Amino acid sequence: MDFSASVNGPGWRAYPAAEPALRDSGLSCRGAGEQSGPARHTRDRRLATHGLVLVTQGRGRYTDEAHPDGVAVRAPAVIWLFPGLAHGYGPDGDGWHEHWLLFEGVGTRALEGFGAWDRDEPVRRAAPELVGWVTPVFARLRRLLAVPGGRGAMLAAALTHQLIAVAAECAPPEAAAPARDVIESLAAAALVPMPVERRARALGLTEAQLREAVLRATELTPHEFVLATRLERAQFLLAETRAGVAEVAVQVGYDDPAYFSRLFHRRVGMSPSAFREQETRRGEPARS
DSSP, X not given: OOOXXXXXXXEEEEOOOOOHHHHTTSOEEEEEEEEEEXXXXXXXXXXXXXXXXEEEEEEEEEEETTEEEEEEEESSEEEEEOBTOOEEEEEEEEEEEEEEEEEESTHHHHHHHTTSOOTTOOEEEXXXXXXXXXXXXXXXXXXXXXXOSHHHHHHHHHHHHHHHHHHHHHSOOTTHHHXXXXXXXXXXXXXXXXXXXXXXXXXTXXXXXXXXXXXXXXXXXXXXXXXXXXXXXXXXXXHHOOOOHHHHHHHTTOSOHHHHHHHHHHHHSSOHHXXXXXXXXXXXXXXX
């Protein structure tokens, strides 16, 4: 039996049962649907869950307590909805095409902390790629929600994560573009040993400005970001090349292989040699 119901006009909707195990450990999908064409505006609605509306065609308007005059919505666009916040939205007279998702769980706190959404910016214009990415994911979600049960709920939760990631990637906050440029430049130079102050100066920033930009984009300090970038590169070199540990250390910015090995063990949980033994493809010789 298909538990995803049709709606008036083209579209569908489904409301799966609450799954406390998923909610209390990460995310749980509590509803999803798709609709197209003219629709009445929601007004002063308050959700018990988080919501995500992906508008792929048309235009309309969004309002809430912080935006009483309304925010224009023009496809492709993302609308983030928050628990307990009175809001309203809907298309203009020509209608629009939307996919929507309701979700809850302890994982929302981490997602918000990492910048998946910003309560001060509930509506974001999205990249054109949103349209192509959203449609097949919602088609899979509809199939999963058609039959109740724990396995389907687990897989629907995974797709919920995917849709949030797609929305966050396709519709970053307005302030993200400059920060993204800084992050890319910092990553490109991460393997070159230099103090943070010099890295900031090379980017035309003060040390405080660099720290603010990196923290906003990654939740890491510049030093932590450089360290993470170096260790990611080191793991790749250990797994995919035959370079010795000392050579890998130099390639990722450390002249002292003993210090590199201690740092690697502390951060990764095993020595470089043990990591290589774990990750090297069968039959490929490795040096250490």
